Amino acid sequence: MLDELLGRASLRDRIDELEDENERLRKRYEAESDRRAEATTARQDAEERINRLEDRIAQLEGELERVDETESGPSVRHRDQLRGARLEAVFDRLTSFRTGPEGALTVGVDDDGITEPVRTELEPVLGERLALVDDDGPCLCCVDDAGLLAVTLEPPVVPDLDATWRDRFALEREWFLPTGRHAVALVRTDLFALGVYEGDERVDYRGFESDVKGTHSKGGFSQARFERIRDGQIDDHLERCAEALAAYEPGGEATDTPLYLVGQRGIVDALAAEAGLEPTATAAVDATGDPGPALEDAVHSFWTTELRVL
Template structure:
């Protein structure tokens, strides 16, 4: 009676309603937190399983390749990683090769392998070993019509070159070696480095690191929150990378400079897909450490060509 007289009864009823509403919201929040934690845990479990399966696939593919080589005897005679002076010496030898008219074939082989017309040209010379050219794709293939010389090369810039028969191999140094003014950018989830070069000499540099959280081993809501924070930090970092590259391209002296992107494959692909960048070439490289030394490692890896002697 006293509560009603003082008007407190309605207030108490309102308080009870708000407490009930608060309890409902708390239950929904906890359920949503549990759902997100379970989803994060399931995602991590799935990623771990994918990684295990990919490792197993790589192992089985290696065993299959070794088995195929044992059964067929198909394997490259020599395989070399070439850069710098050694690469130039090999190119000199290839360019010095001479034969009769239309006796030397140079062809760019895409990811899809040899085209049927080129395969028909090569099979009389290489026989079953033509399969090794498909294995090396994408690559450049140089073969003479007598089978005295047969190699593939995977330079940083694999040209879209149709089959060319001449008295010598049709090679361009800029496919293999740093020439003229160009730029190489290294991009990781936490690092950016950009060097401008005149030939193999660096004339300009800029780089930075971003604060991106590393791996996390805890489960539950804490892990889900951690992953959201980390994803946001990576997005912010890639935005900084896009801004840095855009500022570089806006520079008047860089308008016609070839830009090469290297780094973590998924990160590089995402950056290209989400921007207006049109790099001359991209490459996956394993470059760790601080920005400047990591860029040096990336440039060394980028300008490396694998030679396979068939």
Template sequence: MIDELLGRASLKERIEDLEDENERLRERYEAESDRRAEAATARQEAEQRVNRLEDRIAQLEGELEQVDDADDGVAVRRRIQVRGRRLEAILDRLDSFRTGPEGALTVAVDEAGLPESVRSTLEEPLGDRVALLEDAAPCLCCVDDAGLIAVALSPPIEPTLEPTWDDGFAIDRGTFLPTGRHALALVRTDLFALGVYDGDERVDYRGFESDVKGSHSKGGFSQARFERIRDEQIDDHLERCREAVATRRGDVDRLFVVGQRGVVDTLVAEAGLEPAGTAAVDATGDPESALEDAVRSFWTTELRVL
């Protein structure tokens, strides 16, 4: 009676209801915790199984490589990247080599592989190592009939030399080194840089960046509209690139175009260029520093000692 008069009865009922609700929530929480614990355990077990499988895959790949090596029995003895003075010194050594008449063979190997007549000739000095040449293609192979020298060089400009037998190796340094007056253009979707060179000395430069939208975000642009605007910006950028190349093209003997492969191909095709060489290079930074990186990357030769 007193509880009712003081309003305690309704408060007690409310407290009981809240306690019941609290109990139900606690039970639900405990059940959810159990499910999460089970899920965490399952996830850990799955991760452990993935790790075991990855370890097993790595083990099997290693075993496979060992089997392949055992089957092939051949491997490149040395493989290095060379440029600049170091590359010049290597070419000097090859140029200085002398043997008897038709004792030195110089031959370009393209993606199509070795002609059968050349393959049979090389099998005597190289044996099974002939297979390494096709792995190195496109390349220039220098080998003597005694097998004392056997190297494959992958220069910046793809060699096109027919099989040449002589008392020394036939090496065109313009395939390996920045000789004469030439221009090298670096082009990306948002950046352009062009250097004019006399040998390895830069005598002229032009570079710029263009405002091209990056990856798409959903901030008010539809995907189609975003891509249309980006394509228009890239077209404008490439037009600026074409104009920049055109102003220098007549001043040089050779033109090289490097950068993002798809952008390079588009610029070459749309501008009607006939570059002496193209390459995909990863050059970042502002236009001038990116050009320096591109030049170093492009004028690099891979040397394999067979």
């Protein structure tokens, strides 16, 4: 009764209403935060799968060509992934091929396909199979003028090779196989490994991991702050990687040593720009685990050539 006379009852009712509203807003905020955290985690997980999916897409495209036999038009007769002793044997067989003067053509094909002058030379030999060469870039195409041998090769190093007619195919061993002194560097957002090799034997090594946040989880701090921290950690990691590669920068002690830079495609490109590098070749590879084993997997994957028999 006294509360009503003094007007306190209405105030207590208002306080109760505001407390209820505050509780509803708090629950709504927590639910929204959970949704944002889950969305961020899902996006980051998807980014980590991009490199694996790129390789899988290429594999499925090749399988589709073989499975869909009812499809009209030419198809690749044989496709193989070559590495190690098998790659060396096939390379030796191709380089031992001999024909008459200017009877063997070797030409590099980039992502844009073959040029019109090369198309004019190849079409009489390959006919409708010429479309297969256009679809396979970047690659090397080897064909003899009688059409007895026609293949494309996608080695680790695809040179910018103009149409070359000789009595043998113009293929260099270092495009396909580890030869002489060279370096292979693997870089991920949180890992770096550098191996120096003499042929296929590793003679020097350096590897490390950096503390880079993985995925955003509930609570702690906002998504925006998480992204800023992660980006800063990745920048610090790339700086460490650039320092480790300093010996292979232009003007360094090992200027003539070929450098092959592999790993996550976006990180590989960012490191090349960060360190001012012009690597001999780059490649996206899926190498997981600790630095040492990951580098071994990366080297195994990098020194692989896809052979297609037209």
